Amino acid sequence: MTQILLALVVVANLVVIFTKASASARRVNEIFDIKPSITDDLNSVVTPIQNSPAIVFDDVSFSYGSTGENALENLSVSIDKGETVGIIGGTGSGKTTLVNLIARFYDTTTGNVYINGVNVKNYPFSQLRCLIGVVPQSATLFSGTVRENLKWGNENANDAELDEAVSIAQASEFVSKLNGGYDYKIAQSGKNLSGGQRQRLTIARALVKNPEILILDDSASALDFATDAALRNAISKNTQAMTVIIVSQRATTIKNADKIIVLDEGGVAGIGTHDELFLSCEVYREICLSQQSVEEASR
Numbered sequence: 001m002t003q004i005l006l007a008l009v010v011v012a013n014l015v016v017i018f019t020k021a022s023a024s025a026r027r028v029n030e031i032f033d034i035k036p037s038i039t040d041d042l043n044s045v046v047t048p049i050q051n052s053p054a055i056v057f058d059d060v061s062f063s064y065g066s067t068g069e070n071a072l073e074n075l076s077v078s079i080d081k082g083e084t085v086g087i088i089g090g091t092g093s094g095k096t097t098l099v100n101l102i103a104r105f106y107d108t109t110t111g112n113v114y115i116n117g118v119n120v121k122n123y124p125f126s127q128l129r130c131l132i133g134v135v136p137q138s139a140t141l142f143s144g145t146v147r148e149n150l151k152w153g154n155e156n157a158n159d160a161e162l163d164e165a166v167s168i169a170q171a172s173e174f175v176s177k178l179n180g181g182y183d184y185k186i187a188q189s190g191k192n193l194s195g196g197q198r199q200r201l202t203i204a205r206a207l208v209k210n211p212e213i214l215i216l217d218d219s220a221s222a223l224d225f226a227t228d229a230a231l232r233n234a235i236s237k238n239t240q241a242m243t244v245i246i247v248s249q250r251a252t253t254i255k256n257a258d259k260i261i262v263l264d265e266g267g268v269a270g271i272g273t274h275d276e277l278f279l280s281c282e283v284y285r286e287i288c289l290s291q292q293s294v295e296e297a298s299r
């Protein structure tokens with residue numbers, strides 16, 4: 001009787017397992033069947049147009065599909081090669097959305113984005129993303145050693161190149177203190193490092209790639225003011241040929257940029273240098289004054 005009962009239990013379990021498996025298989029197949037909405041032509045090779053600006057937004061509007069509301073509206077801006085551009089604006093004003101359009105993580109709803117004079121839609125992904133180094137807003141590292149993480153953008157980088165990138169990112173000191181240096185094991189998504197350490201390593205990772213266009217999306221938010229200032233100095237000294245886009249909530253971080261773009265609820269509230277905007281742009285002046293005293297801010 002016991003043996004028969006046990007056999008029946010096994011059969012009952014099998015039925016449950018098969019039901020679960022078939023439901024899971026259906027879901028997995030659904031995922032495999034999804035076609036990406038953004039595709040590229042693998043075989044095309046794009047030749048950049050000489051003497052064209054590095055990045056041009058031509059009357060770009062963008063909405064995240066279902067919501068219908070525009071996250072960016074009629075944005076037109078031109079960024080020259082080698083320029084440092086600051087982007088500032090309140091939470092949800094569309095800063096991350098703007099930089100995501102450069103690397104074509106999303107396609108514009110209307111209007112076009114051009115890099116080196118060529119529409120981003122004509123680039124093969126490999127060529128486009130070779131040009132651009134993005135440090136995303138949430139610093140994400142992968143499990144593995146520090147070295148493996150840094151080599152993400154350039155597999156052939158040697159230790160001297162890693163050293164240089166790490167020192168620009170102001171991370172030399174803490175990396176040298178880690179047990180094993182570059183061979184220190186990082187836990188899943190970098191949990192055994194502090195937020196600021198993670199941010200500095202993600203900046204170094206982007207620099208190792210030596211991209212033409214460097215995008216820092218609020219990448220210094222967890223750093224103290226002194227480290228933030230040292231980082232900006234090192235970046236501007238060592239990346240003269242690079243077009244650098246710095247997104248920040250802090251007015252001091254972007255104050256010295258060649259051009260500042262002020263976003264307000266998806267629209268451009270002003271474009272210019274700190275001095276011009278401080279006089280002419282209400283939104284920018286409010287941001288500066290909310291963070292500093294009047295004399296400090298106008299300087």
Ligand SMILES: Nc1ncnc2c1ncn2[C@@H]1O[C@H](COP(=O)(O)OP(=O)(O)OP(=O)(O)O)[C@@H](O)[C@H]1O
Binds near residue numbers: 067071092095096
């Ligand atoms: N994946 C998404 N799907 C739908 N709506 C989104 C998505 N990402 C952002 N949004 C919306 O788009 C608008 C702009 O968001 P965005 O992330 O560009 O803001 P932000 O300026 O980077 O803000 P923060 O300073 O907080 O990073 C917000 O209103 C947000 O709700």
Ligand SMILES: [Mg+2]
Binds near residue numbers: 097137217218
């Ligand atoms: Mg953002």
